[in-house]
Amino acid sequence: MTRLLLAALSAASLASLAGPAAAEVASRSENAFRLTFERPVTASPEAILAAAGRPAAWWSDAHTYSGSAANITVDLQPGGCWCEALPGGGVKHAETVLVWPGERMVMFEAPFGPLRGIGADAVLTMSWADPEGGAARTLKWTFVVNGPGAGAMADVIDGVTAEQFGRLVDHLGGAAGS
Structure with a gap:
């Protein structure tokens, strides 16, 4: 198996085992x-999938190269680009590797920002589960990163990723009391 496939399977497995943090x-x-x-x-599941493909609606301008999340697009097809337009060019932040609406999961090979500079393998898995008797469903992100010295970057990347996750939750109508 390729390293990417192993990382993707690992991320999917870990996502299903993680507690309610x-x-x-x-x-x-x-x-x-x-x-x-x-x-x-x-x-709804359909709205979550649609939002995953439109980060310009919820991503922070402060965490872009261009200064504007409006320049970010995502092609939700395997091999699709999570790209940002720049004057005269652009940057590929991530690549879509899995879109599985029936399983309510999207996966990206995503060495965002400084992770690309260290040659890290990074997989972001977004999943959403139906509620058990409640009106809200559970949105989950699991971000698995492997690369030289990556562990020292965990807290900083956790802060940035937590901000983006929170912005997506707010965009999707975070459940009361969440």
Whole structure:
């Protein structure tokens, strides 16, 4: 199996095992870390999938190269680009590797920002589960990163990723009390 496939399967497995933490550096070593984020949202499965493909609606301008999240697009097809337009060019932040609406999951190979500079393998898995008797469903992100010295970056990347996750939850109508 390829390293990407192993990382993707690992991320999917870990996502199903993670506890109900709102945001957490779930594990860390010198060269790896795993972040987990989980919150209830009121949006439909279709709205969640649509929002995953439109980060310009919820991503922070402060965490872009161009200064504007409006320049970000995502093609939700395997091989699709999570890209940002720049004057005269652009940047590929991530690549879509899995879109599985029936399983309510989207996965990206996503060495965002400084992770690309260290040659890290990074997989962001977004999943959403139906509620058990409630109106809200659970939105979950699992971000698994492996690369030289990556563990030292976990807290900083956790902060940025937690902000983006929170902005998506707010966009999707975070459930009361979440």
